[in-house]
Amino acid sequence: MDHFLYKDGALCAENVPVAEIAAQVGTPFYCYSTATLLRHFRLFDEALAGIDHVVCYAMKAASNQAILTTLAQAGAGMDVVSGGEYARAIAAGVPGEKIVFSGVGKTREEMRAALAGGIRQFNLESEPEMEVLNEVATAMGVVAPVTVRVNPDVDAKTHAKIATGKSENKFGIPIARARAVYAHAARLPGLKVVGIDVHIGSQLTDLEPFRQAYRKVADLTRALRTDGHVIDRLDLGGGLGIPYTRSNEAPPLPAEYGAMIREELGDLGCEIEIEPGRLIAGNAGIMVSKVIYMKSGEGRDFLILDGAMNDLVRPAMYEAHHDIIPVIEPDAGVEQRPYDIVGPVCESGDTFAKQRMMPPLVAGDLVAFRSAGAYGAVMASEYNTRPLVPEVLVHEDQFAVIRARPTFDEMINRDTIPAWL
Numbered sequence: 001m002d003h004f005l006y007k008d009g010a011l012c013a014e015n016v017p018v019a020e021i022a023a024q025v026g027t028p029f030y031c032y033s034t035a036t037l038l039r040h041f042r043l044f045d046e047a048l049a050g051i052d053h054v055v056c057y058a059m060k061a062a063s064n065q066a067i068l069t070t071l072a073q074a075g076a077g078m079d080v081v082s083g084g085e086y087a088r089a090i091a092a093g094v095p096g097e098k099i100v101f102s103g104v105g106k107t108r109e110e111m112r113a114a115l116a117g118g119i120r121q122f123n124l125e126s127e128p129e130m131e132v133l134n135e136v137a138t139a140m141g142v143v144a145p146v147t148v149r150v151n152p153d154v155d156a157k158t159h160a161k162i163a164t165g166k167s168e169n170k171f172g173i174p175i176a177r178a179r180a181v182y183a184h185a186a187r188l189p190g191l192k193v194v195g196i197d198v199h200i201g202s203q204l205t206d207l208e209p210f211r212q213a214y215r216k217v218a219d220l221t222r223a224l225r226t227d228g229h230v231i232d233r234l235d236l237g238g239g240l241g242i243p244y245t246r247s248n249e250a251p252p253l254p255a256e257y258g259a260m261i262r263e264e265l266g267d268l269g270c271e272i273e274i275e276p277g278r279l280i281a282g283n284a285g286i287m288v289s290k291v292i293y294m295k296s297g298e299g300r301d302f303l304i305l306d307g308a309m310n311d312l313v314r315p316a317m318y319e320a321h322h323d324i325i326p327v328i329e330p331d332a333g334v335e336q337r338p339y340d341i342v343g344p345v346c347e348s349g350d351t352f353a354k355q356r357m358m359p360p361l362v363a364g365d366l367v368a369f370r371s372a373g374a375y376g377a378v379m380a381s382e383y384n385t386r387p388l389v390p391e392v393l394v395h396e397d398q399f400a401v402i403r404a405r406p407t408f409d410e411m412i413n414r415d416t417i418p419a420w421l
């Protein structure tokens with residue numbers, strides 16, 4: 001069920017015409033659908049119905065406080081990777097026992113804050129980190145629940161920059177070393193081993209790499225239990241991919257993913273944790289932008305938008321494809337023409353699409369980038385002193401600005417001038 005559809009010729013987010021939001025908020029902006037966020041969260045929750053489980057939304061995908069509060073109120077746990085994300089989860093009302101802390105470089109301060117505020121578990125990624133958490137927990141007189149993230153050396157068959165489960169990646173410990181590392185953890189009095197963690201990459205469009213990794217985790221569960229460890233929880237990470245084009249063959253659904261988890265791990269009696277990010281937020285958000293100029297070049301036409309790589313970096317960073325559609329529905333049968341769709345930033349990489357077939361567009365027209373809800377606003381910057389892109393949340397026929405566009409004065413006044421100037 002798509003909540004970004006044309007109604008009476010106007011693109012709507014749920015029941016709100018996107019052009020109305022643009023008139024009030026200005027462009028560019030991100031716009032999220034509450035119904036889609038909740039629907040996607042519930043798909044995962046239902047996919048694991050009957051198994052003891054927690055869906056820990058990976059907030060790195062989209063971490064606006066209003067999005068987190070929406071999901072927290074629906075019962076979501078959270079996967080966090082920094083002290084800042086931990087603070088956001090707590091501020092959104094997520095209880096500590098539903099927060100898992102991932103990431104290769106947790107600092108002592110971050111560990112202390114999570115131990116003081118409550119944490120379900122730390123997913124540890126190295127032995128040095130294990131030693132440090134043991135010290136921090138011991139000094140605080142507490143015991144930290146931990147899993148170890150294993151690197152199963154599986155090819156996730158995704159973009160190289162977002163694959164994490166091959167031995168050359170920085171993530172986790174080699175699975176072959178897991179028994180020794182768990183023995184080390186068991187000797188540390190400040191740690192309590194509760195399970196195993198794995199995450200092999202993002203935007204996976206095939207279940208097979210997950211299956212291979214989870215099979216290795218099942219074998220490891222049995223081996224570690226034989227060694228005397230209590231393995232009650234399996235954190236299976238995130239990574240399920242989304243369709244970025246409508247013509248794409250459809251990636252597996254959460255229900256199919258859940259069925260595969262049951263097949264591979266259902267007989268182990270473990271509580272299952274999953275950390276989906278992109279699938280929950282990706283197709284719950286669009287980025288809306290306006291055509292500033294249509295410029296004809298040597299044999300090609302450029303649509304110059306007011307949105308740029310600083311607002312949505314995925315095309316520049318990963319050659320990612322986003323469908324771009326006009327906010328006013330084009331007439332059926334209108335002849336499409338190829339455009340290079342670019343932003344105003346002073347880099348050639350500030351190109352969203354080359355030779356993209358679009359209906360004819362002119363200055364002032366609005367366009368929407370689909371599938372932009374995940375790794376969109378969170379990766380935005382103020383490069384070229386372009387104000388950080390605002391965010392809007394829609395709920396049925398209402399919308400609210402959930403992060404306002406900063407003014408130039410606010411941006412300038414964040415800097416301070418030293419006394420000698």
Ligand SMILES: Cc1ncc(COP(=O)(O)O)c(C=O)c1O
Nearest residue numbers: 058202203238239275276277278
């Ligand atoms: C440890 C961990 N968990 C969960 C996720 C979320 O991944 P995705 O957004 O692909 O579901 C990531 C990012 O890839 C991650 O690094």
Ligand SMILES: N[C@@H](CCCC[NH3+])C(=O)O
Nearest residue numbers: 162202203314318374375
């Ligand atoms: N930022 C990446 C995903 C990274 C996943 C991080 N765990 C993207 O836009 O596709």
